[in-house]
Amino acid sequence: MIYFDSAATSYPKSRAAVRAVTEAMRSCGNPGRSGHAPAMRAAKIMYECREKAARVFGTDPERVILAPSCTAALNMAVKGYIKSGKVLISNLEHNAVCRPLYAMRGAGRIELVSFDALAEDAVGEFAEKVKGAAAAVFTHGSNVCGKLLPLAKLVKRAHENGALTVIDAAQTAGYAEVSFERTGADIVCCAGHKGPGGPMGTGLLIVNRALDITPATILEGGTGLYSRDEEMPDLLPERLEAGTPAVALFAGLSAALDEFSLYSDFSAFDLLCDSLRDIKGVTVYCPDKGEERLPVLLFNIDGMDCDDVMNRLARKGICVRSGFHCAPLAHEALGTLNGGVRVSLGKQNTVEEVKIFCREIAAMAKTRL
Numbered sequence: 385m386i387y388f389d390s391a392a393t394s395y396p397k398s399r400a401a402v403r404a405v406t407e408a409m410r411s412c413g414n415p416g417r418s419g420h421a422p423a424m425r426a427a428k429i430m431y432e433c434r435e436k437a438a439r440v441f442g443t444d445p446e447r448v449i450l451a452p453s454c455t456a457a458l459n460m461a462v463k464g465y466i467k468s469g470k471v472l473i474s475n476l477e478h479n480a481v482c483r484p485l486y487a488m489r490g491a492g493r494i495e496l497v498s499f500d501a502l503a504e505d506a507v508g509e510f511a512e513k514v515k516g517a518a519a520a521v522f523t524h525g526s527n528v529c530g531k532l533l534p535l536a537k538l539v540k541r542a543h544e545n546g547a548l549t550v551i552d553a554a555q556t557a558g559y560a561e562v563s564f565e566r567t568g569a570d571i572v573c574c575a576g577h578k579g580p581g582g583p584m585g586t587g588l589l590i591v592n593r594a595l596d597i598t599p600a601t602i603l604e605g606g607t608g609l610y611s612r613d614e615e616m617p618d619l620l621p622e623r624l625e626a627g628t629p630a631v632a633l634f635a636g637l638s639a640a641l642d643e644f645s646l647y648s649d650f651s652a653f654d655l656l657c658d659s660l661r662d663i664k665g666v667t668v669y670c671p672d673k674g675e676e677r678l679p680v681l682l683f684n685i686d687g688m689d690c691d692d693v694m695n696r697l698a699r700k701g702i703c704v705r706s707g708f709h710c711a712p713l714a715h716e717a718l719g720t721l722n723g724g725v726r727v728s729l730g731k732q733n734t735v736e737e738v739k740i741f742c743r744e745i746a747a748m749a750k751t752r753l
Contacts (some may be wrong), residue, residue: 386737387390391527391555391680391728392705393577393584398643398653401636408635414628416608426631433638434465434621441572441590442563449589450634451622453481456555457573460624461550462521464599465571468493469518472510472547474501474533475717476526479710482500485521490663492712501533501538502717523566524556528714528726529669530680532560539568543723546734548597554578557588559647559678570595580644582637585630591620599624641732652735653679656727659742666698669718681730682720685745688725697725700744 385665387395408429413422415430432447441448451457462532464482471485477499488494497517499510514520520542539549550571551554553562558579569592576586599614605626617623660668660683670681685693694706707723710717715721727741 385703386741387703387704388674388727388733388741389703390730391726394581394730395585398581398640400639400643401582404639405632408632412481413632415631422579425655429580429631429635429638430629433634436638437588437590440751443590444592447591447593449624450629451587451589452585452630453587454573454575455684457587458552459484460589460602461571461573463548464579464624465521465597470495470497470515470516472478472497472499472514472560474499474522476501476523476531476714477711478523478527478552481521481523482713487613502545505540507537507594510538514545514547515549517545517753519550521550523552523561525560526714527555527680528711529682530673530678531679532676532678535567549612555678564592576637580637581640583633584635586637589624647679647731650679652733653729655735656738657681660745663746663749665752666745669720669724671733680726682722682724683724684720685749685752688748690725693748696748697744702744
């Protein structure tokens with residue numbers, strides 16, 4: 385099998401991560417609820433996971449909220465930290481950004497203003513539109529075409545106008561620099577199961593040390609602390625973590641974070657882009673070599689439905705994804721209104737796999753000419 389679907393989730397998971405999940409299921413109780421050994425083991429696992437993520441992003445462990453997904457983290461960030469006013473998004477956003485904001489706009493509290501992330505002067509356009517905005521919520525890197533936004537520049541312009549910044553780093557954590565020192569963002573949300581290599585069912589909401597806002601809650605319940613209070617505690621992370629956490633999954637994420645490193649060898653992806661662009665009848669959507677990009681691209685074969693291409697590849701043991709990738713704004717921006725086939729590489733992929741893949745695409749395209 386050739387796995388080219390890392391933008392959906394990393395695969396395979398490391399042996400250390402799998403082992404950590406199994407061991408936690410066998411040995412852990414409910415963290416923060418008791419003082420006995422199984423509960424204390426669970427509490428230690430949860431804290432160590434926060435601590436490791438805090439080192440990667442450059443914040444305090446208490447400001448790392450462990451969530452069941454990046455989507456959940458983004459919902460907590462958007463609904464918890466943004467009260468009202470104008471909010472900027474880009475034209476590359478995933479529904480995990482758009483839909484929470486659409487829901488708030490329906491209540492009459494939010495005005496959405498998109499900026500063209502594909503424009504040559506995206507920063508200039510953003511700088512104009514962010515004036516008077518309460519917040520800017522945008523992706524660091526597109527899950528559709530791999531374009532990286534100039535994050536630090538956009539954050540700087542937002543802060544110059546007093547706007548809060550919430551970053552969707554679902555695709556970039558593990559592939560690009562996302563630390564607060566480098567980006568200056570207020571809040572970063574990411575998926576634990578993608579670039580970091582943890583299990584599915586893990587996400588992170590990470591808050592900058594400098595941000596002094598008590599968020600509203602979107603989930604209330606037990607935290608193991610302040611049980612006699614009617615409201616959730618003001619302290620992070622407890623304020624945003626109600627109920628029993630998935631200790632075993634975060635044990636796996638903690639183990640994966642021990643092996644954390646950035647994707648750095650783009651030779652296979654560069655070959656993929658160049659080779660696909662050389663195939664007659666194939667249209668490729670991704671930034672050019674030399675531009676900042678993720679190892680993610682979209683393509684279509686003239687005259688072929690993208691789902692049909694995906695299914696033919698699946699029968700050959702090649703894993704890709706077709707459709708709209710939960711990001712309709714990005715497809716509108718790219719002009720791929722019938723969807724497309726996404727190819728996304730991980731650290732495990734090789735040049736030889738790319739060559740095999742491109743031969744299959746060339747053969748498909750040839751039959752359509």
